[in-house]
Amino acid sequence: MDFFNKVGKVALGSRLRLMTATITDDAARIYELYGINFMPKWFPVFYMLMEEREITITEIANEIGHSQPSVSKIIQEMITVGLVQENLKTADKRRNSVALTEQGILLSKELKLQWIDVEAAVESLITESNHNLWAALEEWEFLLQQKSLLKRVIENKKIRESQDVQIVPFEPKYLDAFKALNVEWISTYFEMEEADYKALDNPKEYILDKGGKIFVALYHNEPVGVCAMIKMKDDTYDFEMAKMAVSPKAQGKNIGWLLGQAIVNSAKEQGAKKIYLESNTILKPAINLYHKLGFQKVSGLATPYKRCNIQMELAV
Amino acid sequence: MDFFNKVGKVALGSRLRLMTATITDDAARIYELYGINFMPKWFPVFYMLMEEREITITEIANEIGHSQPSVSKIIQEMITVGLVQENLKTADKRRNSVALTEQGILLSKELKLQWIDVEAAVESLITESNHNLWAALEEWEFLLQQKSLLKRVIENKKIRESQDVQIVPFEPKYLDAFKALNVEWISTYFEMEEADYKALDNPKEYILDKGGKIFVALYHNEPVGVCAMIKMKDDTYDFEMAKMAVSPKAQGKNIGWLLGQAIVNSAKEQGAKKIYLESNTILKPAINLYHKLGFQKVSGLATPYKRCNIQMELAV
DNA sequence: GTTGATTACATAATTAGTTATGCAAATATA
DNA sequence: TATATTTGCATAACTAATTATGTAATCAAC
Incomplete structure (x- = not known):
């Protein structure tokens, strides 16, 4: 069929269907014969x-x-x-x-x-x-x-779309997005706490000026994900990875991974030894992502957040 | 699927069907995704x-x-x-x-x-x-x-079944079969003629004793085909191939070809130069077979048969 | 030993295609 | 130029599968 050479391998299903039809048609005639x-x-x-x-x-x-x-x-x-x-x-x-x-x-x-x-x-x-x-x-x-065709396609989608994702440093124009994206997921699963408002309303004061950083993920130039690294006063840990949020509309584009990588790389550049994070086990995709980034579970540290029921660290 | 390895390649159609189903199922989910x-x-x-x-x-x-x-x-x-x-x-x-x-x-x-x-x-x-x-x-x-699968299967069927066909020389016990098989097709397409009765009723006198031969095709030991080579008095031709008949029940087993080959080989052995035959163009499969055996059309010879409208020869 | 979950199967409804049929428009033919 | 044939399409009927659903029998758990 000339058609299939024109269309390409997306038409695999159609091509298979036609071949199946010709074979079964002949099969019927063979029994007749x-x-x-x-x-x-x-x-x-x-x-x-x-x-x-x-x-x-x-x-x-x-x-x-x-x-x-x-x-x-x-x-x-x-x-x-x-x-x-x-x-x-x-x-x-x-x-x-x-x-x-x-x-x-x-x-x-x-x-x-x-x-x-x-x-x-x-x-x-x-x-x-x-x-x-x-x-x-x-x-x-x-x-x-x-690995099913579906899974393979999902993987390819992720890769293709993550090429359209840009990770950029925080700028004042992303202030609203930084707050909105975080409020969105926190208030869905938990309740906003005092510490949240402090950091989200004054990121300059509470994060950037203290030696931390914020990264923003842009998809088609729209901010669709954010993540912060906060300088810690602790002896063991240099930074806390926190306030990671990805818009539900932009899920499945590898954005969490790209933000996490940006944090880890930046920490490395600054000579950090260990990164810390706090989360909750009901956020399964997030915990999964942290594992993929290399974070391991630790315990026993003090935290200002009620919603924290798991703590993790990564040796950079 | 273990099943397909057990069954073998007859199950090609089934295997294709299953593969088609899995691919199209996933295709539907991909659009959803x-x-x-x-x-x-x-x-x-x-x-x-x-x-x-x-x-x-x-x-x-x-x-x-x-x-x-x-x-x-x-x-x-x-x-x-x-x-x-x-x-x-x-x-x-x-x-x-x-x-x-x-x-x-x-x-x-x-x-x-x-x-x-x-x-x-x-x-x-x-x-x-x-x-x-x-x-x-x-x-x-x-x-x-x-070449369709059907055609390929038909070919294989012919080959397999022709292995069960034996070509043997005439014996008196095949006298009835020799006549019956010929009467069957002659009276279907034409009318029995004087010359037919002579040869079919007295093959010994009219064919064998004059230096000719008759071959019988046996399928599961039943005579299902016959063919005679008749010594000719002509200068150009040594033998006439005649009275070829194959039972309709045994068609598609290559029997005509096997009988023809037996005649040609026997003629060769006896040092013959040319074989002659007479037929009628409405018997298309027969004419086809003669061509495959190597016979070529000639014309202008005398014949006792009304039904003859084509004459052919083969240089052995 | 009752109750709930699971299993084996049949039946119904749906799906993605197929042939068969009919009709109107266009083309070929006598 | 009338008539027969062919073409393009819609509709109907059928096919070979699928999921969804219902029911009786069995198993599991308290």
């Missing part, structure tokens, strides 16, 4: 019955990767043409144990001959081709099980 | 509209390999959500020329970003894998267009 009264869609179920002699519907579904209702219907169809018998006595009355009838067993012998020919035809296609479709499918099943 | 109100199945149609600006439904269908009703429905769905407009004035009033609306064009810009991410994800899968699924699909589309 052999004069066998058999529907292609019965194949995987029938095959399981050939192998297992007696098996339940759910077992078949799990094995062949169909839904249970799908197998249920196929079994019913095969019962009406006399290939399968059901309700073989089992202890568990919910289970519907099914098996081939005499006629089914007879048919399986005919089918085996046909499958030899089909297998040979597919083999010949594989031999003729440079790219092994069968092997590719097997490999892709594995790769997609490891 | 980007907050785009767009159905995966719209994709190929929408893409064509992006490329072509104005295009008819049948044109789209042909290009993307869908049926026309499928495109028709998709277009209608996209019209109801305001992405597409229809019935742009054309000279030909049957045609329904469609195009993106302003809103559609706007959406296409969002979609392009998403497709970049999907393309990158597929690319990464291709890089991670040894077997290139995309390339395999392209190659298989080509190979199947050259």
